[in-house]
Amino acid sequence: MATGLLKPKDLKRLSIDPDTEQALVYFLSLVEEISPIVALDKHNTIRFATASFQKEFRSRPTMIGADLFSILRLDSKEEENLKENLNKSRHTKLQNQEFRKGNKFYGYTAFPFGNSIGMILKDISQNKKLQKKVANLHTKVLASQEEERSRLARELHDGVGQLILAAKLHFQAFQKSAKDHADSFKSGLGLIDRASQELREIYTNLQPSALKELGLEAALTSLTTGIFPLQKIKIKTEFKVPEKIPQIVQNQVFRILQEICANILKHAQADKVELRIVSDKNTLVVTTKDNGKGFREKEARIKQTGFGLENIRRRVEDLNGTLFLESAPGIGTTYVLRIPLKQRSKEKI
Template identity: 30%
Template sequence: MDTTAPSLFLAILIACLIVGVLIIFFTATMLRYQKKNLILYKAKLAAEITTLEKERTRMAEDLHDELGPVLAGIKLKLNSLDLPEPRDKAMLDKVHFDIVALINRMKDISNDLMPAVLIKKGFVRAMEITAEEMNQHKGLEVHFSADDIPTLESLVSVNLYRICQEILTNTIKHARAKTLSIHFERSGHLLILTSVDDGKGFDHRVASSQGSGYGLMNLHNRTEMLGGELFVESTPGLGTKYRIEIPFSL
């Protein structure tokens, strides 16, 4: 009896099994490697963002605690001067005006770096004030609303605030919107932040295929750091909707 054919078939079968095992092993190894890299990337990203926020806080405190009193002292000394010459008095008034403008600008920069109300009152109150200020100065009608949200950790509050800042910036710079509505709520074990504008919108599929812009990348990075997901809905001419879902537990 000729056993060549069965032996050949068995050899091919064994070879296929070996190749299959090698492919499965290689695929599993690559998946583990990618998962490890993703974990390391997220850890690095979290460390970079945390360091950035600490530096922002330090700079804001330095401006407020060190430069602020110096400028206020200069302003008081200028106010105490009594110059009889009209020309000198006019120059003094001009310097006084510039000092006041510098103090106000310094307060704005300090607030942009790390709003004091965000640290003292939390995310919701900080956003209420931001919306009020935007409505007064930026030409964009901003509506912010929030459900009754428990106290959030500082890291969560800061990153949610930065996410909203990025959405506001993107809307002002690119959307040409008249109104922007932002709502913050808790649903089960999720914190949900939703924003909707009536701007020009964009083709999200095209933007994703070409690589996200810096603003959209920031939104993704901040959301990922909090372990959440970012959903974007946008169509040319129909505005843009962002939905951020972040896991939350008491």
């Protein structure tokens, strides 16, 4: 069996026709550049290794005849798992396997090859990092869902639930003695009206009816006039919203501004807010400004107490839009969103 990779120059010593020689040169050059490949005997001794394998795991001038594990130098757990898989691969092909070497991850396929074992490897470290980011994002999404469920539970229990309980007590008192508790029935009805109003506020926050029935401008007017004046914050608005906007754009823009308004109320300590929405050709331009205390964006993104900024960025990206954010301690915060109103045309392939 060959103990190394045949070089193109070695073909000169072989009695083969020019066309075959050209094909073999091309093949050998191709093998040199693809993923690391190694062949092992039954003792896991390297009998063949491509140049890419030797480059990836370089530890000595030649690897031929060396023990694979003396080259890889894995920790005991990874080595044990790889040995077990190599033994299995003597009888069947194993795909989508992996091992870790230091800070790197390698995926590999191992398969029987005559009396040897063949391995094709690939550095999958970047893939593992992306998988970790996706997993972290999934965890954040689940945490956000749980937080929202908890918020709704508190609102229902502390608000609607308490009002209904109070109404029930009034009705029971009236039922027990209408004469002694003549006003209880009227008070109970008043409490039911308040509970109904709170329920409307809860489901309006989940899916504003004004957004679907009257459009983005009406929904935002309701949102801003409903929260800022109560906190003694002056709100200045300028809305020049096109009549026909895709519903998905309306929904996402409303949620983005809902998030921005919530951030202003929670963190900004502002007393003036400006909200402007205009259209520039086929682009919706949304601008918000506040005169609050501001923040350092990098620090806000690092904090684990919330990810409102990340939510805003992702919603803008989902709409193929751009986000400009300017903020610093003492100067307030400005958001400028540019959202295309038409879908991007698909490129011809």
